[in-house]
Amino acid sequence: MQTYDISRSQALYARAQEVIPGGIFGHYGYSVREDGPKFFSRAEGAHFWDVDGNDYIDYMCAYGPMILGYRHPAIEAAVEAEQRHGNTVSLAAPIMVELAETLVETVAAADWALFGKNGGDATGLAVMVARAATGRAKIVKVDGGYHGVAPWMREGFPGAIPADLEQVLKVPWNDADAFEQLISDHAGEIACFISSPYHHPVFADNELPAPGYWARMEALCRANGIVLIVDDVRSGFRLHPAGSNVAYGFTPDLICFGKAIGNGHPLAALVGTDALKDAAKDVYFTGTQFFNAAPMAAAKATLDELGKMDAVGRMTDLGTKLSDGLVKLAGQRGYELIASGIPAMPYYRLANVSQRTHFAWIDECVKRGVYMLGYHNHFLSTAHTEADLQRTWEVADAAFEALGEPELAPAAAAG
């Protein structure tokens, strides 16, 4: 391999630590690896280049937003055209109405839409709408589910206080019995159940819904007046174009979208059914930047582009091939690689070695130009190519070769 130079990233990171707590914060800071790249210089298609000029095939897709490829011509043209008229102005932009109409046409469960910037804006609003509609306070979420950084989500994190969590109840994933028990224990108190359509925690294999799980959860919500909220921020438009719930055969009351909806331009949306439209109108939801026109143009163009092709089919096919190839070549090197979650968002874990070895393999891939993370699901885009997959397999194999024979870890193998 070529010499792997990240000296510019390191120098910039040292400067960053002077003026930003942690140097790089949030999930971007969390994913910083000592020997990995820290800052990008440019991005195009399914690749980005770091500030040292290293080229990476990107399987993080900016943690989801990039779905059509970086700098997609149709999206960038829509953004630039809208910006020429103005972005944030004292009135709303017509594109807001067009985007809401497009979402209502595209998303099966959507009769209306409201807009924010981040997924957390949408999940926070969803909970407030559910509380306004039901007059109840309690939220039920899945243990290990992530719905943003609002204090009610921040169990055990500095900055959250016990009162933030008093109204939050938890059930294990795929456990409708536990939900039924909670409903019984808190009769008439539960405003909503919020969950991703399948379970994609960090640091753990991702889990699909068990047969019958969602039908039963939906029925329990309906029978008990509980608002069913799907957090489709991460998986939206990568499992089904009309909402991930359609793939699993159920209908929520509210769906939260973000990430891929704008192909990298800042937008989130809450969509819902007519039954909740009045409650959604009553909740005062706003932000200085919620009315930016350019990201709405990006989202409209993204939905239009996705609709022109079988985007989910393409990403599913690419992800299936990627994972199958990686599992096979890992096996040939004596490593047991587990791929979980949906094909377009694969989570990987080396199951017969330590977590340290798993991370070392990821590091070896990164320094060879394949950008992955050790503890988080990955993302495919429609811009990834067969050539990218081929190169990824070569890199992954070379990374295993660099690690040498696996030191088997029975504890890790138990998983």
Add this chain to the structure above:
Amino acid sequence: MQTYDISRSQALYARAQEVIPGGIFGHYGYSVREDGPKFFSRAEGAHFWDVDGNDYIDYMCAYGPMILGYRHPAIEAAVEAEQRHGNTVSLAAPIMVELAETLVETVAAADWALFGKNGGDATGLAVMVARAATGRAKIVKVDGGYHGVAPWMREGFPGAIPADLEQVLKVPWNDADAFEQLISDHAGEIACFISSPYHHPVFADNELPAPGYWARMEALCRANGIVLIVDDVRSGFRLHPAGSNVAYGFTPDLICFGKAIGNGHPLAALVGTDALKDAAKDVYFTGTQFFNAAPMAAAKATLDELGKMDAVGRMTDLGTKLSDGLVKLAGQRGYELIASGIPAMPYYRLANVSQRTHFAWIDECVKRGVYMLGYHNHFLSTAHTEADLQRTWEVADAAFEALGEPELAPAAAAG
């Protein structure tokens, strides 16, 4: 006056109501007037045009973000150049470091910066940092102060629950005695005091700090280990370039910026002192869109442009002239106009007539091409001109003429 046609706005608003709860939501929805424009088509300098082609001198400046004029060439060029490299990518962008360095150089109280999208991201983070640093839960805020739409701010609004507000204590504006009493009543429980640098509520005259108020508030915070948070989201960069607190001679621990920082491109920032850097590092604060590079380039360019001129001086001068002229011509028509707040952000109230008449005057101004709001402070920008002021006075006078002789309302006059 020309015929005032808003038929395209009305038609679009009807479509909007089908797919968006309320048609237009949040503060944009709140400010919709039956006979006023609802959607813009383009914006340039201190003007915007609605979808019917009507031209407005804009004194709302998108509720603050527009400070250098819409479509400012240097800002738009910076945004477009950054977007060509990528906006939201799997790594952070170097511009984030440059922007943090610029804020630390520009803002007197800033040793570091963190970034979000909306002012509410910054105020929410500020409270979490204060709680993490102090191990205390209670927030003190000023009665009528606005710091975003998080549930802890939403007293009496649908969607908020009583538990959201249990940790929130309130003091009247300019009342350090009340704060001292609260500290005594809740010894060791108060994490922070959060306030705008001066009081700019809606539906009420804005109030400047009384002499000695901030010095005493700062001393009370210091003596009691309470984190002092300035919410400079609305007033930032319109009162003092180094932070509004500098104008009032005190030093907070944390300052929240948003709105004007990016001249209409979506960015918010929390800045703070070194004493809170570790606490800020510990709080997990993130969002998909917090790392967008283009808005950071907009903010860097905006701070650079503001630094090249006496922007505060210019906006203060324009605002003073605007208000003096309006007060004078109102008086000549028998109306008592009160202008309050800082000159660059004037709040207007017709004091000797009913609120209904005040709103009618605003409506008459709007339909003649001067965009103002009846219940909210206004904003000047560096792009407003003497010609804009001249035209505004003509319009305002014509609007009074259209109203006719004032029907004096003694109750309203009492204020």
